[in-house]
Amino acid sequence: MQPCTLIRYLVLCWTLLVAWPAGAVTVAFINPGKSTEAYWVAATQAMQVAARSLDWQLEVQYAERDHLRVLELARSLVARPPAQRPDYVILSNDNATGAELLRLFDGSGIKCFMAFSRLSAAEEAQLGGPRQRYKDWIGSLEPLAEEAGYLTAKALIQQGRSARAQAADGKLHLLAIAGDRSTPSSVRRNEGLQRAVAEAKDVVLEQTIYAGWTRDKAAEQADWLYERYPAARLVWAGNDLMAFGAMQSLEKRGGTPGKSMWFSGINASADGMQAIQSGRLAALAGGHFIAGAWALVMLYDYHHGRDFADEGLQLEASMFVLFDPATARKFEARFGQRYDSIDFRRYSKVLNPKLARYSFGFAQLLR
Missing domain, CATH: 3.40.50.2300 (Response regulator)
Structure with a gap:
């Protein structure tokens, strides 16, 4: 029996032996x-x-x-x-x-x-x-997954305006790194992003790519996105891991998150809380x-x-x-x-x- 098959067989045997407490x-x-x-x-x-x-x-x-x-x-x-x-x-x-x-x-x-x-x-x-x-x-x-996409995109766009991150055409150019094409919550987050962009009027959504929720894939894809769209200064991500991957790619090129480009993410992770407090993330939604x-x-x-x-x-x-540094500190202190x-x-x-x-x-x- 192959090792993988043996492991699955043992897991199945264990599940068959599960005994719940009586009446639970x-x-x-x-x-x-x-x-x-x-x-x-x-x-x-x-x-x-x-x-x-x-x-x-x-x-x-x-x-x-x-x-x-x-x-x-x-x-x-x-x-x-x-x-x-x-x-x-x-x-x-x-x-x-x-x-x-x-x-x-x-x-x-x-x-x-x-x-x-x-x-x-x-x-x-x-x-x-x-x-x-x-x-x-x-x-x-x-x-309400659409809400998360909308809130983070809107906050990211506002940060881009405040930082005067517009390109020569006077518009903010944005890249989107989404999770996957089939999970309904992923689709709805993307819809929230699109609503925020449509409302903004001064934002160009250059491209949406799918990184499967992973940091490594996002870093890999960000490498060529930055080459293809040099005017883009904003990166919206469907979760925090993909935002961190895109940051990693930027830093490899000599850039600084929160200074040369601005990022948003979704999830109330410890790393996300630290990133919103340090300014590496411009926007973070979670809960x-x-x-x-x-x-x-x-x-x-x-x-x-x-x-x-x-x-x-x-x-x-x-x-x-929608976390800011103060609510992030409160979250960390509370939980x-x-x-x-x-x-x-x-x-x-x-x-x-x-x-x-x-x-x-x-x-x-x-x-």
Whole structure:
């Protein structure tokens, strides 16, 4: 047996032996990101805090940015004996895996919830929404990704104006480094960027390229972008890692982020917080990592008879904060990279019967 095959076999055997505590409500999360990736680690940490607050059992499995591994993990959950399957599974439609995931879980007895990134409009037109074709798909919660793209682009453009970074034609020339073409949240961030550019009138969006959310790929692509568009002084990135990659390329050419070019990013990572405080990043939005934790609150209420359907089966919530140095310092002082201080029970309708509507913004957690 090949080593890779053996490892996957042993992982499958381990998952088949999972024994949940008797009577515990169990949730699995197929994390599409890497176990070393700041954003997805933060998402997991927040979910673990929420699960402890609600006295639920949470199992997290990382797909390591491998969309085929996402499907493999789903199959392993379904392959468990019924008594060892989780009650719920939280999924994200990264790389357009959502439709196939719903098909895999159909009839398994595991209720599915989409968080972070839901199905695209085209996918929903074909498959229907929650509780229609796939009865065990009960709902979704997605951060307003368009908002993140818009806020960071608008702040970046304003910084470019303040720095008088216009080219000889009197316009600001901007490069965009996006995540991927198929993840709905990536598409919507790009739409936010495009809205900000359309409003600005004095900005030229030279080109949008896709770096797969990675630092190395962004650095590689920035090398030739800078050669092709020498007038560009602004770089919008779909996450912080890609912004850092583009900065790396600039520094290799002798430039200085925040002085010779200006960058924006998305994510509330420790490196991002430091970069916004030092001026290396001109704009940073984040807080959406909390979406999985809020999803657990919704599932808790659903499980205890308070269906979220009265607010909608597919919710979008404003979760992004546009960080400046002051709010970045507040974030670091309040949380660092730990979220144990958040009492998620406060946001449950079951535990707070007077709560009429969910409040899922991140800004409230910084007050």
